[in-house]
Amino acid sequence: MKLEEILKSQVIEAVKALYQIEATDSMIQLQKTRPEFEGHITLVVFPFVKLARKAPAMVAQEIGDYLTGSPIHPFPDSPIHRFTGSPLISSFNAVQGFLNLTIADSYWLQVLGEIADDPHYGMVSPSEETHGRGLMMVEYSSPNTNKPLHLGHVRNNLLGYSIAKIQEANGWQVVKTNIVNDRGIHICKSMLAWLRFGNGETPETSGKKGDHLIGDYYVRFDKEYKKEVADLMAQGMDEDTAKREAPLMKEAQAMLLRWEQGDPEVRALWEKMNSWVYAGFDETYRMMGVSFDKIYYESNTYLEGKSEVEKGLQSGVFYRRPDNSVWADLTPDGLDEKLLLRQDGTSVYMTQDIGTAKLRFRDYPIDKMVYVVGNEQEYHFKVLSILLDRLGFPFGKELVHFSYGMVELPNGKMKSREGTVVDADDLMASMIADAKEISKDKVNTLPDITEQEADDIARKVGLGALKYFILKVDPRKNMLFNPAESIDFNGNTGPFIQYTYARIQSVLRKSDSPLPRFTDSSIPRFTDSPIHLNSKELSLIQRLSEFPSVVRQAGDEFSPAVICNYAYALAQDFNSFYHDYSILNEENGQVRALRIMLSASVAKVIAAAMSLLGIEVPERM
């Protein structure tokens, strides 16, 4: 970016001198030169063609001549002020309306030195810019407590965690939060089934994870309930009535009522069973590598919404209908009218989200609120945004609904009813098992490998495969998760990138000189060296130099996929370089040092990129 700024000002100067054009910012279009052409940066000259009244190729040639005519001395206050000596642009070629500029090797060498020196390369350090960005709260996961996490939650959790990391790297103070839906009829169904059919089974006595245990009783409820409905229909009742009148359903509803009235017995059972579920969730989250800074429970927030609605009612934001229900009129915004309180005064989903927002804003000075929730709730968040704004929440209007599509499987859609739901725990376990199986031959040949380390590698690789495969896809799109493809060690996969990293670590270990100490002044800076960079080294350095702007772009677009594609391109570049040029066998000491430094920098950036995705990289594999 700094390079582009310098070039930009030089181009402005050039077109002014050559054609008396006062170029605006948007006229200067610099882009990375395509690989089939020589050069690093390309200036598109079409915007000047008309005003210059010359052919595009001619304009390109003239600007190129001007830029290389006299050595360009970078500005004294520029970060590359250390750059001295040869001109910044070493050569150029003009192809039609494109001016391809070749940047001097010494510039790239200096860039590499700066990258290698910076321990937080690509990240905005918290002290620098945080105050300017503010506090961002990212809500994700948001499970119900009546069943374990499934594949859909996996996408949600991975996206949410990664987005939080990316925004942190962009200088936001991020609070990761989870709103647990711990109350409602669905919990009562599990509770009832457990009471009725459970024989006092607990996670300890059954050996099941708490969330799975509760999930099983939720399924059990549904089974028994359907049986009752079928029996009633066999006795001549119509379906709707049967569904309403089934004893289990009536009992569950009665239980919900007792819960809301604070019945000690129901509450005690509810707390006991929820604690089992939380223990199970914690295990899943830990394995997945995601975490939260603050957890909210709907049982605490759902009443808050009511008072907020009352306030809105007073200030005229909402209105009450004759039947006592409370509504918001959103027709001025092109939407419908929206219910906020039922006629019996109980709250709905929207009311709860308002209540949650209220508590959160009480706890944190939120500047930006991000909700990671599936795209089926787009309407809900559109409405929520308007309502929070009307109620005076500063983050309401600009809230981000980070909306993502469904995950499908090769053998069809995931449907809970058909029992084709993929459980998150099972999925992770099978990915790790697959990783272990696939990498067995490789890993077992590593010297001094312990069983424990082999397991650790399998865990990192299996989860890395899963995470990368899910995160690399544009979140908006529905995606197809193919486990076999995801764990391939070749191609656009997590393991490929992890493998590249591990291989670099191996090279660095084997290099007899210790890992370059970048702060050590004994490491050559190359600045005025006559060293000549080959094309693979150049493109690798150029790729490395793009990392900060990639991080910024990922933050602006809320897109982990941007990071994925960059990491893959970087790994590919490195493999291409590694394939063509030896590192350890290089005879020229300076070139060898350069290549080791380059490799170490690639490893560092890969590790940084992967950490933004929540993916661990093994030191060897």
Place this chain on the structure above:
RNA sequence: GGCUCCGUAGCUCAGUUGUAUAGAGCAUCAGAUUCCGGUUCUGAGUGUCGAGGGUUAGAGUCCCUCCGGGGUCACCA
């Protein structure tokens, strides 16, 4: 039906704020390697960018229409 998202190679996906011959991986094919129809390596081919129109010097990218698919339009969460 209204609103919204998506449609790029056989498959899974990239494609920055418009710009040069639209890219990867898998699969396929050819060659090399060898205990193997496996593994690894090298090389190759592949596209009416869903269709049509418009804006522009220039459109996969921006605008409009249509087609196809998903989602949503609850006193469910």
